[in-house]
Amino acid sequence: MSAGPRKLHRFHGGLQLDDHKSISNTLPVKAAGIPAQLILPLSQHIGAMAVPSVRTGERVLKGQRIASCDGYVSAPVHAPTSGTVVAISDRPIPHPSGLSAPCISIDTDGKDEWIEHQGHEDYASLDASELRNLIREAGIVGLGGAGFPTYIKLNPGARQINTLLLNGAECEPYITCDDMLMRERADEIISGMRIMQHALQARECVIGVEDNKVEAFAALRNAIGTAQDIELVRVPTRYPAGGEKQLIYTLTGKQVPSHGLPLDIGMVCHNVGTAAAVYRAIVKGEPLLSRIVTLTGSGIPQPRNLEVLLGTPIKDLLAQVHGDTNKSGKLIMGGPMMGFEILHAEAPVIKTTNCLLAWHPRDVEEPPAALPCIRCGECAEVCPVLLLPQQLYWHAQAREFDNVQDYHLFDCIECGCCSYVCPSHIPLVQYYRFAKTEIWQQERDKEKSDAARQRHEVRLERLEREKREKKERHARKAASLQKKGTDSDTEKADPKKAAIMAALERVQKKKQQAPVEPQNIEHLTEAQQREIDDINARRASAHKQDEEPS
Amino acid sequence: MTTSSPHLGTSNSVSRLMLHVGYALLPGIATYIWLFGPGLLVHILLACATALVAEAAALALRGRPVMPALMDSSAILTAVLLTLAIPPLAPWWLTVLGVSFAILFGKHLYGGLGYNPFNPAMLGYAMLLISFPLEMTRWPAPLSLLEQAPSLNDSIALIFANGVSVDAISAATPLDALKTQMALGMDIPGTIASSEYSQLFGQLAGVGWESINLAFLLGGLYLLFTGRIAWQIPVAILSSIVLLAAGFHYLDPQHYASPELHLFGGATMLGAFFIATDPVSASTTPRGRIFYGIGIGVIIYAIRNWGGYPDGVAFAVLLMNMAVPMIDYFTRTRVFGEGK
Numbered sequence: 001m002s003a004g005p006r007k008l009h010r011f012h013g014g015l016q017l018d019d020h021k022s023i024s025n026t027l028p029v030k031a032a033g034i035p036a037q038l039i040l041p042l043s044q045h046i047g048a049m050a051v052p053s054v055r056t057g058e059r060v061l062k063g064q065r066i067a068s069c070d071g072y073v074s075a076p077v078h079a080p081t082s083g084t085v086v087a088i089s090d091r092p093i094p095h096p097s098g099l100s101a102p103c104i105s106i107d108t109d110g111k112d113e114w115i116e117h118q119g120h121e122d123y124a125s126l127d128a129s130e131l132r133n134l135i136r137e138a139g140i141v142g143l144g145g146a147g148f149p150t151y152i153k154l155n156p157g158a159r160q161i162n163t164l165l166l167n168g169a170e171c172e173p174y175i176t177c178d179d180m181l182m183r184e185r186a187d188e189i190i191s192g193m194r195i196m197q198h199a200l201q202a203r204e205c206v207i208g209v210e211d212n213k214v215e216a217f218a219a220l221r222n223a224i225g226t227a228q229d230i231e232l233v234r235v236p237t238r239y240p241a242g243g244e245k246q247l248i249y250t251l252t253g254k255q256v257p258s259h260g261l262p263l264d265i266g267m268v269c270h271n272v273g274t275a276a277a278v279y280r281a282i283v284k285g286e287p288l289l290s291r292i293v294t295l296t297g298s299g300i301p302q303p304r305n306l307e308v309l310l311g312t313p314i315k316d317l318l319a320q321v322h323g324d325t326n327k328s329g330k331l332i333m334g335g336p337m338m339g340f341e342i343l344h345a346e347a348p349v350i351k352t353t354n355c356l357l358a359w360h361p362r363d364v365e366e367p368p369a370a371l372p373c374i375r376c377g378e379c380a381e382v383c384p385v386l387l388l389p390q391q392l393y394w395h396a397q398a399r400e401f402d403n404v405q406d407y408h409l410f411d412c413i414e415c416g417c418c419s420y421v422c423p424s425h426i427p428l429v430q431y432y433r434f435a436k437t438e439i440w441q442q443e444r445d446k447e448k449s450d451a452a453r454q455r456h457e458v459r460l461e462r463l464e465r466e467k468r469e470k471k472e473r474h475a476r477k478a479a480s481l482q483k484k485g486t487d488s489d490t491e492k493a494d495p496k497k498a499a500i501m502a503a504l505e506r507v508q509k510k511k512q513q514a515p516v517e518p519q520n521i522e523h524l525t526e527a528q529q530r531e532i533d534d535i536n537a538r539r540a541s542a543h544k545q546d547e548e549p550s
Numbered sequence: 551m552t553t554s555s556p557h558l559g560t561s562n563s564v565s566r567l568m569l570h571v572g573y574a575l576l577p578g579i580a581t582y583i584w585l586f587g588p589g590l591l592v593h594i595l596l597a598c599a600t601a602l603v604a605e606a607a608a609l610a611l612r613g614r615p616v617m618p619a620l621m622d623s624s625a626i627l628t629a630v631l632l633t634l635a636i637p638p639l640a641p642w643w644l645t646v647l648g649v650s651f652a653i654l655f656g657k658h659l660y661g662g663l664g665y666n667p668f669n670p671a672m673l674g675y676a677m678l679l680i681s682f683p684l685e686m687t688r689w690p691a692p693l694s695l696l697e698q699a700p701s702l703n704d705s706i707a708l709i710f711a712n713g714v715s716v717d718a719i720s721a722a723t724p725l726d727a728l729k730t731q732m733a734l735g736m737d738i739p740g741t742i743a744s745s746e747y748s749q750l751f752g753q754l755a756g757v758g759w760e761s762i763n764l765a766f767l768l769g770g771l772y773l774l775f776t777g778r779i780a781w782q783i784p785v786a787i788l789s790s791i792v793l794l795a796a797g798f799h800y801l802d803p804q805h806y807a808s809p810e811l812h813l814f815g816g817a818t819m820l821g822a823f824f825i826a827t828d829p830v831s832a833s834t835t836p837r838g839r840i841f842y843g844i845g846i847g848v849i850i851y852a853i854r855n856w857g858g859y860p861d862g863v864a865f866a867v868l869l870m871n872m873a874v875p876m877i878d879y880f881t882r883t884r885v886f887g888e889g890k
Contacts, residue, residue: 012886017558096554175559245886258887330557337556357557367553369618371564372664376829377780378562380836385886390834390876408885416556423562430554489567 006233009253011246013382015417017173017337019212024296025176027304027364029184032293032320034081037104038311040066041093044350045141046148047073052104058085060114063287066104069136071203075149075351076139079106080309090342094314094333094353103348104455106311107178119285121193128154131282139288139351144178144242144271145334147352150278153268154199162266164202165251166193166275168209168216169235169242172335175355177292178272180305182209182216186223192275193230195282200268206232207272208247212237239337240415244269246384251329258411273354289372293349295321299329299358308349314356315345323358330364332357337416371424379418379428385411389418393428394434401442405433412436451542458538461516462531500528564663568623570778575824577587581765582634585692585758589638589705591809593645594630596709600649601629608658613720624663628652634820635864636687638679639708644685648674668871669831672864679864687722692758695750706794722747724756725816725860728807737804754816763814770823777825782836786843787850788813789821794851806855821850821863831871838874838881845870 041219043049050067060066061078067077073407083106120126120134136151144167166189170178183190189207197205209217211234224230235241235250245256247269254265261294262269273291290310296303301322308317314331318324332339333353342356349356387408394405412432419428524532582590605625611618618624629649636645646675654675656670657663679686690700700708722730727750731741742751750756773779791812798806812818817825826832826846833842848865 131613195733249886255887258885260887328552332555332557334555336558339555339557341553341557366557370617371622372662374564374567374624374664374829375832375834376567377834377836380834380883386883387885388835388883391882407882408888411885411887414555416558420559421554421562422559423567425563426558427554429556433554 006231006251007253008233008235008251010236011241011249011251011384012386013384013417014240014246014419015382016237017239019237020174020296021176021179021212023174024294024303024305025179027302029292029305030306032308032312032317034108034110034112034309035312035526036108036122037086037313038080038108038315039091039103039346039348040077040080040106040311041091041101041103041348041350042067042077043093044077044147044310044352045075046146047071047075049078049102050074052088052102052133054085054088056085059083060085060106061113063115063117063289065137065139065287066106071340073149073152075141076137076287077104077310078139078287078289080311081106081108085106092347094201094340094342094347094350096340098343099398107187117285119283121283123282126282128199128201131195132396134279135199135281137287138277140274140277140281141288141350141351142271143273143291143354145338145352145354147350150270150274151483154196156200156263156268159263160266161200161202161263161268162204163252163268164193164197164200164205165248165267165269166169166175166205166207166272167242167244167247167269168207168213169247170213170219171210171237171239171242172337172339172355173239174296174357175294175335176296177294177305177354179213179216180294181220181273181276182213184220188246188276188279189220189228189458190223190274190275191283192277192279195267195278195401196270196275202268206251207232208235208241208251209233210235210241211236216368239417240384240413243383243384243413245413258408288351289351291351291353293317293353294355295323295358296355297332297333297362298360299323304503308353310351311348313346313348314342317349317356318345318358330359332359337420359435361476367427368425370426373422373424373426376423378421378423382417382421384415384417387412389428392435393426393431396431399438400514401435401439409435409439419451453537455542516519562773565622566778567778568627570776571627571773571824572623572630573776574749574773575634575766577768578657578762578766578820579630579634582638585761586638586690587693587700587702587705588702589690589709592702592705592709593633593638593640593642595638596642596836597629597633597645597649598626599766600646601653604650604653605658606663609662612658612662612675613664617676620661622663625653625657628657628671628674631820631825632674635671635675635817636877637686639690639705640685642709644682645704648678651677659790664830666830667874669825669828669835671828672825672867672871675864676868679859687726689726689796695757697797718734722750722782723860724759725751729854732805732838738807738849739804756811757831759816760814763819766819766823769814770819773823773827779823780829780836780839782839783827783843783846784822786840787847788818790844790847791818800853814853814883816854816861817863818850821846821867825863826867826870828874831867833881835878835881835883838877841877841881843869845873 048071051070054060054066061082062079064079065076066079086107087105087106091103093101099108132151132154140150141147142150168178168182193205207220216292217234220232224232233251240246242252248262248267249255256262257264277288290307292305293308294305295317304321306317331342331345333342334355336357339357347389373390373393375390383389392404392407392409395407409432414429414432416429424429431448602620602625604622606616607681609619632648632652633645636648652670652674656668656673657666660666693779697701727747728738728741741747770784774781795809795812799808819880833839850862852860855867
């Protein structure tokens, strides 16, 4: 729409992959309906887990907030339909670990009764911080897969934003939820982008769409109409063209600094789905309650996209497309390059669930055994970040974590290109994840050990003092006893004192393991009470350090 | 047990890579046999058998699974490359010894495939050349220069009958002839024109040798254009040799051979496309590969002109193998976002 066609820049490496998109993008998006129970994890985003604001047994309405933010980087959770909270407990969640996490379970009542809500047709009358607040309250997070709270990315602080980019690349094979969204709700995306533009005061808006999505491109073009300030650009289909840094480079030729953010170069990039969610939140007043999920793969007889209420169990969705959860195929959340395997089909759809990829058992191949690295360098040729994957692998394998960081481990976007091409079939990305987790763990351990050392020093000091005081007391007692001419064991002489000491020691021991209800706290002297208060204060600060998010 | 992403992969594999390198060697091997007789074939079979036995034995001793490693064909490839550097009518034990040394000492002592800092075939070759200089330099004359070409039976007899002399059918290689004649005070044009040697030097760089080099170039280009070898290495080797040879030849044609003789004589093409490109022992960074290739090219040229051996591919590769960790360290790529 601007003067000339935008000059595109080619990022290094990448892969030409069969996109397998036509499997799932021929049918329109259909509402998946209301399941009997919704399971809403408190953590569906990057950042601090939300805190439940409802109680078990409470009736909730559609759109009602059921868990609120805990801290700056956090997102609230809302009831996607009306019903009754039946449990707040650990349930299987979609996560690479396969572990369970706190969830709010709602038995739906089928009435789909809305809470009172109101939109702002005239978003331009709101200022940026009001918009951010509404977006934060609507629980919107990056819907492209990362799940970072959106309102934070709409807060540039003092920095001037030149370019607002919308990511409609959807570069990973099989996934078509953004494709379908762009086709069917292009107006919402454009309106959402306008709101974001207003919040950021961005000078230009650019939407990047991979050139294999012809219909989506046409729909967006139609929605933009004659507007001059939104540029719609086809980007070459090459994985991972939809990586945030890759897309920014492709469209602008600018590199997001290593360890930096797009903000650092005056840019902000959001997923098209996020833009549509922002539109709904601001103009309609609807929090994020549902999303489009692609159900595809050879294990699904009727692949298509469904509009799914957050919290819908995956097995309910599979049933709608006649997928069989009992067959031991492979179920992946996300795409084949970056998604992770799901072990529990009762785990729910969350805000970041863009795709459920099910492979028929006959298509599930055992990954070939890894052979030694022959240093062929194919991995370096496809790496979009220009890393040297085999050196990273070499050092990660040897647990040389300093070296791994020298080789820029933390610039790795885990796109999987290196593993894909490796002729030795080495699960390279797995090694990088391992190294990252180990490094994070080491950092946490260091913090913990620092705190522990401090605690230990205080304890030694206290023990020393106690010993000294005891000695003095004994000396006094011995002196007084000697006067009476009695000779008895001091411990026996003061059984009450010994009992208190023993109780204190037990408390000390238990404190190491878990926080416990304080015991034996009646009949304490003032000094003892003060000491216990001191200990409690230190314990609280230590716990706080332990529990700080990674 | 869940699997980690990506859940897709190519059908590419180490054994397929090795297999294609093997295919690419075929034109060169066929030309070799065509021009120098079937002795090479006997040695290749012998070398492959030795390599498989040595590989299996080493893996068994190290308590590693034997079959996957045998299937990757890397041992066979090492054996074939080493055989191409051994005179085709040399005694059988030379091949057996060289290949065993290459596999056991060059490869498994360091931890097997992927861990060897030196090209195992060249390590085997260097050991043989130093230990058995006589046997390793008795090259047969091209068949076209012989009155009677040795048949397959003759070749087998010569290879396995210890002590039988192959002097009757051996001849100096062109690079050899130049080296010895220059040492005697002759100049290059004189040597090439002399009655004793004129028949050795063909159109480019010696009868037989130039054809073999052309055939290896053909196979090498196949590997290059199918992306199976890093282009930087052969390009850097060949261009540095050409530049050096052209420069010195221009300055002093009497004492420095022409670039085409350096390109198509000796083991240049085999070395540039098949030996120096062994990924395990070569540099792995894009810029590093260029330095690695230039180093090899320069050392080859230096050894040929000023060193004690007529050719220097093996030593050049081994010397640069040693420099690889340093080259790789100093030529790390600038990652995305680090600025230009």
